[in-house]
Amino acid sequence: MSEFWLISAPGDKENLQALERMNTVTSKSNLSYNTKFAIPDFKSPRYKIHTLDPGFRIPADRAQASSFVALKPTPLQPARLPPALGVHKNSFLSPGGLPPPPTLACVIKRMAQSVVQVMEDSKGKVQENLLANGVDLTSFVTHFEWDMAKYPAKQPLVSVVDTLAKQLAQIETDLKSRTATYNTLKTNLENLEKKSMGNLFTRTLSNIVSKEDFVLDSEYLITLLVIVPKPSYTQWQKTYESLSDMVVPRSTKLITEDNEGGLFTVTLFRKVIDDFKTKAKENKFTVREFYYDEKEIKREKEEMSRLLSDKKQQYGPLLRWLKVNFSEAFIAWIHIKALRVFVESVLRYGLPVNFQAVLLQPHKKSSTKRLREVLNSVFRHLDEVAAASILDASVEIPGLQLNNQDYFPYVYFRIDLSLLD
Numbered sequence: 001m002s003e004f005w006l007i008s009a010p011g012d013k014e015n016l017q018a019l020e021r022m023n024t025v026t027s028k029s030n031l032s033y034n035t036k037f038a039i040p041d042f043k044s045p046r047y048k049i050h051t052l053d054p055g056f057r058i059p060a061d062r063a064q065a066s067s068f069v070a071l072k073p074t075p076l077q078p079a080r081l082p083p084a085l086g087v088h089k090n091s092f093l094s095p096g097g098l099p100p101p102p103t104l105a106c107v108i109k110r111m112a113q114s115v116v117q118v119m120e121d122s123k124g125k126v127q128e129n130l131l132a133n134g135v136d137l138t139s140f141v142t143h144f145e146w147d148m149a150k151y152p153a154k155q156p157l158v159s160v161v162d163t164l165a166k167q168l169a170q171i172e173t174d175l176k177s178r179t180a181t182y183n184t185l186k187t188n189l190e191n192l193e194k195k196s197m198g199n200l201f202t203r204t205l206s207n208i209v210s211k212e213d214f215v216l217d218s219e220y221l222i223t224l225l226v227i228v229p230k231p232s233y234t235q236w237q238k239t240y241e242s243l244s245d246m247v248v249p250r251s252t253k254l255i256t257e258d259n260e261g262g263l264f265t266v267t268l269f270r271k272v273i274d275d276f277k278t279k280a281k282e283n284k285f286t287v288r289e290f291y292y293d294e295k296e297i298k299r300e301k302e303e304m305s306r307l308l309s310d311k312k313q314q315y316g317p318l319l320r321w322l323k324v325n326f327s328e329a330f331i332a333w334i335h336i337k338a339l340r341v342f343v344e345s346v347l348r349y350g351l352p353v354n355f356q357a358v359l360l361q362p363h364k365k366s367s368t369k370r371l372r373e374v375l376n377s378v379f380r381h382l383d384e385v386a387a388a389s390i391l392d393a394s395v396e397i398p399g400l401q402l403n404n405q406d407y408f409p410y411v412y413f414r415i416d417l418s419l420l421d
């Protein structure tokens with residue numbers, strides 16, 4: 001499966017033993033592959049845990065610390081985090097202006113889909129270009145290491161969040177701009193190509209006819225193009241000269257044909273055009289409205305060549321940009337997941353910071369329900385109310401307006417790598 005569960009539990013002896021029980025059960029039952037997920041300790045004196053309202057206190061029992069609590073900078077530090085961060089997996093929404101989790105996932109997914117669109121002729125090689133730090137996404141997630149050089153843990157948490165927010169905002173802005181330019185070019189090219197791919201009634205004729213097929217610059221004569229059904233070729237050859245007066249004998253020629261019919265030329269006097277069209281229609285021959293304009297045909301060909309050249313020139317740089325920035329965005333996304341686990345763990349389990357994060361990869365979709373039951377059983381003691389509400393959806397967690405199906409006794413975040421679905 002391309003789905004991962006990032007969870008955390010307190011780091012005391014009792015809960016570390018619970019984690020070991022979880023590993024044993026999930027391994028024996030072949031439910032998931034589990035690895036420790038290293039998250040640095042952001043030891044910043046600028047932050048403290050406080051209640052949202054003076055009427056609330058942080059309970060001494062960590063298991064009950066799922067009441068309204070929040071992480072907030074002291075007055076010495078400019079407030080960049082929202083005034084309230086709940087414990088729910090969707091509660092830590094926009095620190096330092098960071099987009100909500102669904103938005104971040106959408107950016108990653110849009111970038112992956114942009115690679116697919118750009119590599120339209122090599123879709124089998126798309127996965128080779130969706131890498132993070134040069135490795136496949138699963139390997140990066142399962143061997144995640146915090147990038148201390150790019151996001152120093154010694155910095156205030158707000159600074160780390162601010163760095164991530166600015167990086168992702170810039171990537172999203174550039175993505176919109178670059179893909180919009182390329183897509184406009186691609187659309188214009190596709191529209192021109194469609195004109196040359198229709199049937200004889202609708203397709204452009206600029207790449208089919210030539211100057212030699214027409215009588216040009218004549219005051220009296222004109223060459224028309226007529227679409228003749230294939231079964232009627234013989235009838236056309238026998239009757240076209242007599243469809244009207246003043247048709248030039250032996251002036252017809254087959255220019256091109258498709259599965260349904262052929263495109264013939266015929267030369268006649270201008271004064272009988274209307275009469276010829278009427279008689280042709282009666283015989284199920286269709287006069288195609290077309291007048292040879294050498295300048296217009298030349299312009300169409302040059303436009304097609306220009307668009308093909310521009311697309312080829314933009315392809316390489318755009319693909320390279322997508323590869324590099326997809327990697328950067330994905331790496332930032334996983335760092336944000338780690339940050340959310342850190343914040344939620346502090347809010348759930350209190351200070352000093354002491355928790356263990358674990359990454360689980362369910363082996364198959366059908367095993368996720370059983371895996372969830374194991375986790376809820378092992379960590380039930382962390383929040384008895386939440387554990388009971390999972391079994392009984394009608395039970396509400398006091399003080400929390402949450403969907404109980406998304407709240408668990410342990411910290412939980414989902415990482416979905418199905419970016420091309």
